[in-house]
Amino acid sequence: MEDRLFIFDTTLRDGEQVPGCQLNTVEKIQVAKALEGLGVDVIEAGFPVSSPGDFNSVIEISKAVTWPTICALTRAVEKDIDVAAEALKYAKRKRIHTGIGTSDSHIKYKFNSTRDEIIERAVAAVKYARRLVDDVEFYAEDAGRTDNEYLARVVEAVIKAGATVVNIPDTTGYCLPEEYGRKIKYLFEHVDGIDKAIISTHCHNDLGMATANTMAGVLNGARQVEVTINGIGERAGNTALEEVAMILKSHADIGIQTNINTQKIYPVSRMVSSLMNMPVQPNKAIVGRNAFAHSSGIHQDGVLKNVQTYEIIDPHDVGIDDNSIVLTARSGRAALKNRLAILGVKLDQHKLDKVYEEFLKLADKKKDINDDDILVLAGADRSQNHRIKLDYLQVTSGVGVRSVASIGLNIAGEKFEGCASGNGPVDAAIKALKKIVDRQMTLKEFTIQAISKGSDDMGKVHMQVEYDSQVYYGFGANTDIIAASVEAYIDCINKFKA
Numbered sequence: 185m186e187d188r189l190f191i192f193d194t195t196l197r198d199g200e201q202v203p204g205c206q207l208n209t210v211e212k213i214q215v216a217k218a219l220e221g222l223g224v225d226v227i228e229a230g231f232p233v234s235s236p237g238d239f240n241s242v243i244e245i246s247k248a249v250t251w252p253t254i255c256a257l258t259r260a261v262e263k264d265i266d267v268a269a270e271a272l273k274y275a276k277r278k279r280i281h282t283g284i285g286t287s288d289s290h291i292k293y294k295f296n297s298t299r300d301e302i303i304e305r306a307v308a309a310v311k312y313a314r315r316l317v318d319d320v321e322f323y324a325e326d327a328g329r330t331d332n333e334y335l336a337r338v339v340e341a342v343i344k345a346g347a348t349v350v351n352i353p354d355t356t357g358y359c360l361p362e363e364y365g366r367k368i369k370y371l372f373e374h375v376d377g378i379d380k381a382i383i384s385t386h387c388h389n390d391l392g393m394a395t396a397n398t399m400a401g402v403l404n405g406a407r408q409v410e411v412t413i414n415g416i417g418e419r420a421g422n423t424a425l426e427e428v429a430m431i432l433k434s435h436a437d438i439g440i441q442t443n444i445n446t447q448k449i450y451p452v453s454r455m456v457s458s459l460m461n462m463p464v465q466p467n468k469a470i471v472g473r474n475a476f477a478h479s480s481g482i483h484q485d486g487v488l489k490n491v492q493t494y495e496i497i498d499p500h501d502v503g504i505d506d507n508s509i510v511l512t513a514r515s516g517r518a519a520l521k522n523r524l525a526i527l528g529v530k531l532d533q534h535k536l537d538k539v540y541e542e543f544l545k546l547a548d549k550k551k552d553i554n555d556d557d558i559l560v561l562a563g564a565d566r567s568q569n570h571r572i573k574l575d576y577l578q579v580t581s582g583v584g585v586r587s588v589a590s591i592g593l594n595i596a597g598e599k600f601e602g603c604a605s606g607n608g609p610v611d612a613a614i615k616a617l618k619k620i621v622d623r624q625m626t627l628k629e630f631t632i633q634a635i636s637k638g639s640d641d642m643g644k645v646h647m648q649v650e651y652d653s654q655v656y657y658g659f660g661a662n663t664d665i666i667a668a669s670v671e672a673y674i675d676c677i678n679k680f681k682a
């Protein structure tokens with residue numbers, strides 16, 4: 185019989201908690217549909233009690249998705265569980281994911297409680313959730329730093345109370361692989377009734393060991409892994425789905441299968457990166473731009489003679505096709521629509537027309553339009569309803585001269601102009617912008633990244649601007665990086681609460 189590992193994707197919950205990565209409901213549905221196409225077993229769609237937006241997203245994802253189980257997170261609190269059950273009402277398969285901190289520091293500092301009382305609360309939450317749904321997952325938060333003997337008592341109690349899955353999170357990413365594997369093994373050896381539930385891993389990457397820890401868990405009996413696309417997640421992130429899927433595919437000798445259609449990995453990775461404005465580091469395993477690029481002479485020579493000399497994965501197996509540069513100014517609307525469909529993006533006619541218009545403008549500036557460009561264009565109308573829009577921007581800069589910028593803004597239909605000099609083109613443009621939008625705001629972080637290659641490439645700019653003691657995240661993409669920077673700054677301003 186097949187030894188099957190269930191893939192629980194939490195890109196839309198743990199991944200989406202990353203500041204600046206928030207998606208609207210339409211975007212979340214797009215990601216959820218892509219995850220369904222990828223073959224994940226469970227989609228953690230949100231934490232419904234945390235906000236009306238999360239509540240609504242869980243409802244809409246439940247309606248949109250057919251095969252995967254839809255999961256909603258709660259604390260071990262009846263109100264949370266009620267709200268989660270309500271949000272899941274349209275899901276064809278539903279799961280409530282409830283839990284509580286079990287490490288001594290959580291028990292003492294977070295709950296001011298005792299070990300026994302925490303078990304009582306855990307059991308009560310699971311029993312309560314089981315009255316509302318059949319599938320209840322329990323998480324023992326900070327299990328990575330929870331003493332194994334006590335953890336085994338918790339796990340035994342929640343399984344008796346009806347938990348169908350028990351999640352053992354290494355919440356702080358602290359464990360060593362051997363230590364995490366031993367923890368899972370300990371549970372299998374000491375928990376009565378452990379065969380009645382699936383044991384799940386949930387590893388964070390604070391010390392760069394999330395995937396290694398997850399694999400140690402799997403090798404010691406865990407049969408569900410909680411992962412995100414591109415390893416996105418709070419702080420250093422979560423275990424990357426693509427890494428676990430490709431480890432198991434490459435090491436067929438382990439004998440564990442997943443339902444992941446690995447050829448969809450790359451398109452889904454690009455989609456998530458683009459929608460969440462979260463660049464993938466170039467050397468990221470499996471999905472980084474350089475993951476299959478051999479630059480040293482010795483490697484190139486070897487790969488040309490036989491790819492297996494240096495490549496353990498065929499790039500086609502993860503959906504990287506050599507024809508990813510596909511569109512040019514001569515491509516028609518149908519070609520654009522087809523490429524978008526391959527990337528998992530479905531647009532109505534009106535939106536397609538708009539994206540096509542932008543596509544033609546970009547194709548005027550740039551010879552080859554690649555998948556990343558297309559995804560940026562498809563997400564570009566986020567700024568359409570913004571109060572402040574960039575009307576024009578003119579910058580002169582050079583070596584040995586001060587840069588000068590003049591800028592025109594359209595603020596709620598009214599036109600404004602500003603002009604300033606600065607110690608570089610971006611500095612001048614932002615100073616000119618600040619002459620119009622006169623607020624106490626500070627640029628905290630500023631990154632520019634070329635999307636692919638070539639001097640005519642689009643630049644993506646991520647910015648963080650502090651205003652009124654809060655940090656706002658902005659994004660801009662343009663073949664002109666000064667314009668992309670100004671767009672990102674304006675994107676931040678448009679998000680200011682006051």
Ligand code: KIV
Nearest residue numbers: 198323325326353355
């Ligand atoms: O990292 C963690 O402990 C979590 C739980 C809420 C499952 O994300």
Ligand code: ZN
Nearest residue numbers: 198353355386
């Ligand atoms: Zn987590």
